């Protein structure tokens with residue numbers, strides 16, 4: 001047995017991914033492409049929201065979708081029915097997307113000629129919160145059946161998103177979900193977050209969300225490169 | 227839940243440092259992980275044992291130091307250390323603000339040091 005020595009490592013485990021994300025964000029900015037990272041629990045309505053949003057915006061913006069499904073192509077097929085190009089990433093057992101996976105998806109797209117790319121991240125509220133994808137903004141969905149206590153259980157996710165879509169509002173009258181309380185909990189750690197209440201079933205609220213997104217994309221694309 | 231990719235990164239980084247320091251065997255690795263992260267210590271050790279089997283890090287013990295959650299009050303800039311279950315009802319002890327906090331620490335994922343022969 002030799003002597004035991006202490007070696008200082010002092011390295012951030014996420015540093016490589018964070019650096020790659022910053023680089024990708026820069027590249028997309030130069031190419032004038034806006035990328036949205038959409039996160040939510042399984043079944044919260046990610047694909048449904050994308051379908052509604054594409055319908056609302058496809059005449060104004062050139063859109064594509066990167067679908068990260070653990071192991072199926074169902075969602076990508078649904079998107080393809082709208083006439084929008086979609087890329088299916090097989091994430092195997094992965095619980096989140098990182099920049100290297102997103103870049104694989106982007107390789108299959110002509111990003112230069114696109115205005116807006118959506119990433120449907122893997123369905124869970126834990127892991128995608130910790131891995132930057134390189135997207136321009138992070139958006140999440142919380143659906144009414146999931147309950148108003150989720151901001152307390154998944155604070156990182158709620159604290160990092162630019163906008164929160166509260167989906168399945170058509171279920172509100174059947175549930176004990178307290179929208180004001182949920183909103184208060186979210187704003188505690190994220191005072192500036194935009195909150196949209198929608199139903200992908202009835203179409204309620206989709207317009208104001210789509211309008212906000214369109215304006216956010218336009219503002220960002222109009223920004224001069226440094 | 228993402229113990230596997232995190233473990234892979236940890237192994238990459240410690241092997242790099244082992245080579246740089248001409249190490250024969252890594253005995254232990256100390257990680258600093260924020261309380262906001264849901265990382266499971268047991269899983270990460272199991273994945274690590276599996277991935278590191280045939281390397282100088284094989285058999286190393288992972289020690290995880292948890293970094294507390296510290297919020298910063300957006301109104302008076304006070305730093306407030308809390309437990310995760312207090313997130314819902316945090317009040318600033320200095321100015322009594324009940325909202326507009328930002329996360330100062332609690333989300334780290336950091337390799338602090340390792341012991342090696």
Ligand SMILES: Nc1nc2c(ncn2[C@@H]2O[C@H](COP(=O)(O)OP(=O)(O)OP(=O)(O)O)[C@@H](O)[C@H]2O)c(=O)[nH]1
Pocket residue numbers: 040041042043044045046047048049075123167168169170171198199200201202
């Ligand atoms: N009532 C109601 N049902 C909805 C709404 N939005 C989505 N759904 C339904 O919820 C189910 C899941 O919706 P998806 O859009 O597939 O959800 P997802 O988040 O993409 O699901 P995964 O990709 O499997 O994680 C489907 O049966 C949708 O029809 C809504 O606003 N109201």
Ligand SMILES: [Mg+2]
Pocket residue numbers: 046047048075120
């Ligand atoms: Mg889906």
Ligand SMILES: [Zn+2]
Pocket residue numbers: 299300301302303304318319320321322323
């Ligand atoms: Zn204060």
